[in-house]
Amino acid sequence: MSGRLFDKVWDRHLVASPANEPPLLYIDLHLVHEVTSPQAFEGLELAGRPVRRPDLTVATMDHDVPTVNPDGPITDPLAAEQIARLRKNCETHGITLHPLGSIEQGIVHVIGPQLGLTQPGMTVVCGDSHTSTHGAFGALAFGIGTTEVEHVLATQTLRQAKPAAMAVTVDGEPGPDLTAKDLVLGIIRALGTGGGAGSVIEYRGPAIRALSMAGRMTVCNMSIEGGARAGMIGPDDTTFGYLEGRRHSPKGKDWERALDDWRGLVTDGNAVFDREIVIDASALRPAVTWGTTPAQSVTIDDVVPDPGSFGTAAAQQSAQRALDYMGLQPGTPIREIGIDTVFIGSCTNGRLEDLRAAAEVIRGRRVHPGVRAMVVPGSARVKAEAEAEDLDKYFTEAGFEWRSAGCSMCLGMNGDILAPLERCASTSNRNFEGRQGPGGRTHLVSPAIAAATAIAGRFAMPGDL
Amino acid sequence: MRTVSRIEGRAVAIYRADIDTDQIIPAAWLKRVERSGFGPGLFGAWRSDPAFALNQPGASEAKILVAGANFGCGSSREHAVWALQDFGFEAVIAPSFADIFRGNSIGAGLVTAQADEETVARLVAVLDADPVAPVVVDVASRTVSVPSAGLAAPFALPDYARWRLLEGLDDIGITLRQADAISAFEARRPDWLPSASPSVHARA
Numbered sequence A: 001m002s003g004r005l006f007d008k009v010w011d012r013h014l015v016a017s018p019a020n021e022p023p024l025l026y027i028d029l030h031l032v033h034e035v036t037s038p039q040a041f042e043g044l045e046l047a048g049r050p051v052r053r054p055d056l057t058v059a060t061m062d063h064d065v066p067t068v069n070p071d072g073p074i075t076d077p078l079a080a081e082q083i084a085r086l087r088k089n090c091e092t093h094g095i096t097l098h099p100l101g102s103i104e105q106g107i108v109h110v111i112g113p114q115l116g117l118t119q120p121g122m123t124v125v126c127g128d129s130h131t132s133t134h135g136a137f138g139a140l141a142f143g144i145g146t147t148e149v150e151h152v153l154a155t156q157t158l159r160q161a162k163p164a165a166m167a168v169t170v171d172g173e174p175g176p177d178l179t180a181k182d183l184v185l186g187i188i189r190a191l192g193t194g195g196g197a198g199s200v201i202e203y204r205g206p207a208i209r210a211l212s213m214a215g216r217m218t219v220c221n222m223s224i225e226g227g228a229r230a231g232m233i234g235p236d237d238t239t240f241g242y243l244e245g246r247r248h249s250p251k252g253k254d255w256e257r258a259l260d261d262w263r264g265l266v267t268d269g270n271a272v273f274d275r276e277i278v279i280d281a282s283a284l285r286p287a288v289t290w291g292t293t294p295a296q297s298v299t300i301d302d303v304v305p306d307p308g309s310f311g312t313a314a315a316q317q318s319a320q321r322a323l324d325y326m327g328l329q330p331g332t333p334i335r336e337i338g339i340d341t342v343f344i345g346s347c348t349n350g351r352l353e354d355l356r357a358a359a360e361v362i363r364g365r366r367v368h369p370g371v372r373a374m375v376v377p378g379s380a381r382v383k384a385e386a387e388a389e390d391l392d393k394y395f396t397e398a399g400f401e402w403r404s405a406g407c408s409m410c411l412g413m414n415g416d417i418l419a420p421l422e423r424c425a426s427t428s429n430r431n432f433e434g435r436q437g438p439g440g441r442t443h444l445v446s447p448a449i450a451a452a453t454a455i456a457g458r459f460a461m462p463g464d465l
Numbered sequence B: 001m002r003t004v005s006r007i008e009g010r011a012v013a014i015y016r017a018d019i020d021t022d023q024i025i026p027a028a029w030l031k032r033v034e035r036s037g038f039g040p041g042l043f044g045a046w047r048s049d050p051a052f053a054l055n056q057p058g059a060s061e062a063k064i065l066v067a068g069a070n071f072g073c074g075s076s077r078e079h080a081v082w083a084l085q086d087f088g089f090e091a092v093i094a095p096s097f098a099d100i101f102r103g104n105s106i107g108a109g110l111v112t113a114q115a116d117e118e119t120v121a122r123l124v125a126v127l128d129a130d131p132v133a134p135v136v137v138d139v140a141s142r143t144v145s146v147p148s149a150g151l152a153a154p155f156a157l158p159d160y161a162r163w164r165l166l167e168g169l170d171d172i173g174i175t176l177r178q179a180d181a182i183s184a185f186e187a188r189r190p191d192w193l194p195s196a197s198p199s200v201h202a203r204a
Helices: A005-011 A038-047 A077-093 A108-114 A129-137 A146-155 A180-191 A213-226 A237-243 A252-262 A313-326 A352-362 A380-388 A391-398 A447-456 B027-031 B079-087 B099-108 B117-129 B159-167 B171-176 B179-188
Strands: A014-016 A024-026 A029-032 A057-060 A096-098 A123-126 A140-143 A157-159 A164-171 A199-204 A230-232 A275-280 A287-289 A297-299 A341-345 A372-376 A423-426 A441-444 B006-009 B011-014 B064-067 B091-094 B111-114 B135-138 B143-146 B151-154
Touching: A005 A140, A005 A199, A005 A230, A014 B179, A024 B179, A029 A108, A029 A146, A038 A077, A038 A146, A057 A077, A057 A108, A077 A096, A077 B027, A108 A123, A108 A129, A108 A213, A108 A380, A123 A129, A129 A140, A129 A213, A129 A230, A129 A237, A140 A230, A146 A157, A146 B099, A146 B171, A157 B171, A164 A180, A180 A213, A180 A275, A180 A287, A180 A297, A199 A213, A213 A230, A213 A237, A213 A352, A237 A252, A341 A352, A341 A447, A352 A380, A352 A391, A352 A447, A380 A391, A423 A447, B011 B117, B027 B079, B064 B117, B079 B099, B091 B117, B099 B111, B099 B159, B117 B143, B117 B151
Parallel strands: A029 A057, A029 A123, A057 A096, A123 A140, A164 A199, A164 A275, A199 A230, A341 A372, A341 A423, A423 A441, B011 B064, B064 B091, B091 B111
Antiparallel strands: A014 A024, A024 A157, A287 A297, A287 A441, B006 B135, B135 B143, B143 B151
16 A cells, blocks of 8 residues: 555555456446436447446536526527436436536536535546546546446446556645635646646645635646646545535434544555645746646736747747737736636636635626626526525626526537637636637636626736726 | 557648647537537637648548647547547547547547657658658557658557457446446445435426
8 A cells, every 4th residue: 555545545446457457446426417428328228238326326417508597498409409318318217317497406516516425535427527626525536438428327337547646735825815726727837738647636735735625626626637637635624524414425423434434535644656746835826827728827917928938849839829819919918918708607616615706806896898797606506505695796786697507608518608709717727729619718717816807807806906 | 349450541630739629529519419420520610721731632531630749638528539530530649648538539449549759740741741641550569650651650559448449349348247346346335425316306
């Protein structure tokens, strides 16, 4: 036993290690949504195979659901068909579904933790790359494709070559205005888009320990943007405090048994990682991406970089291409870049804590003239909880649209998209070309910067207002 | 799944790093509930540029795609693999692949040939000079070659992936041979682990 959190979780899920085949790993929780599952269910049916463990499978609708009038008819016929398929597949196979209209409907990676389904030491998979979010609980959680979704439905296992173990240690005292989003954008800048490939990252160090569960989820969520298979954070009292009393959390004597188990899910002091990087949180500042990968970010105090300043010809070409797409000139101060749209939401930053942070900034202020600003809560429950605190009133009075839960403009599968050349400050996770709509230009930021930017009409910190 | 052993044919190069799956198949295409019909959406946004590699004469005949590092990063959408296959690609050669994309490719029978940077750069140069040069991707020997240019180099492909491609095996069928081991594992799982039962379908 090498004593790393990752190995401890990995080893307890090994079903078999046949010679010349990757090990077979048991899956404790399989989250399912409408977009990556229909072909998997069809494959099962063609082969006459049942779902092995419907009781370990949970479904919801999030990727292409409307965020306006979600109880009305779905006007997009293709989305309506996908959503109807999910409903039918769940009924056929006895899978719990949290459909549109349910208080538990929402983005898969928001509802799993919210229901207490995501717990330390578990294996969690979903046909969605941001499944890494659940690693915030000390679970091993990763995204899979549709063929693997079918494999998990049929066998409740996955074949996986064991990834390497990487440590990202965050030392130093972060400044008071540094959020979890800024932290993870700083980590990805250091790591590069492919730097985590083949690895499971364990985030460690005092700046990680100090994060709330929402913040830890934001960090683990974006592990995939650094190429990592998964991200994990060892569970502690913050984790246990979040889980206690949730719908699917262990109760009574089981809670005590679970706690005894979870307290052992730590990386031992003498453990060695295959690779380790150290980040000084005191040197980080709030971040804004300028390019078309999440690794292409600077601090809000910076200027748009000169492609010539990058070390390799490939990096220079990549930067120039990104600036051409983004319509930016080197040397432009980030705070002088005007924006058209602000999107607050997604599995990265669509939780109650994120909405509170944004609401605090915009309360009593008005969205800058000409700016379209929208808030899309991560789940129906997040929306209800925010409304119980009057956050919806603050947002709508300021001129934001207050929407219903879904993935929305993070990936632009429903009607919530950018027009070509439209520039957006977004709390989501990907600034790829066209991600939020063909020709759209995305800058990734924290909820605090997104909110301040909506008011200022250009990139701003709350303190600038 | 059909067997894949030796791919020989025309190749095209899209020599950029970090080609993400949103570029390979834009989100608007993900509403399809089928595994086929994604070819017209492949590199949807980039294909509006007449100079784009796939818009060149004969590109629709290509079986092999040559690309930059970290190919297939981002979204887990297997639709990206289906779109490449639907267009006619049977193999992608790149210096590195994103993990989920590689897993999806092997599952669907698309060869991910990981060659070193120098080999990929040489391939790109060869194709620049002679766009119709036949390229051979040999899964059994894990080599890529362009006989007309005297290029031959190894590529990396995990043993298990190679075996599955060569045998055309169905992963679920292989795994179900372990059904007893899965049942034994399930009998040992702690009973406090969460369950979603009973299934819930009522609207709240």
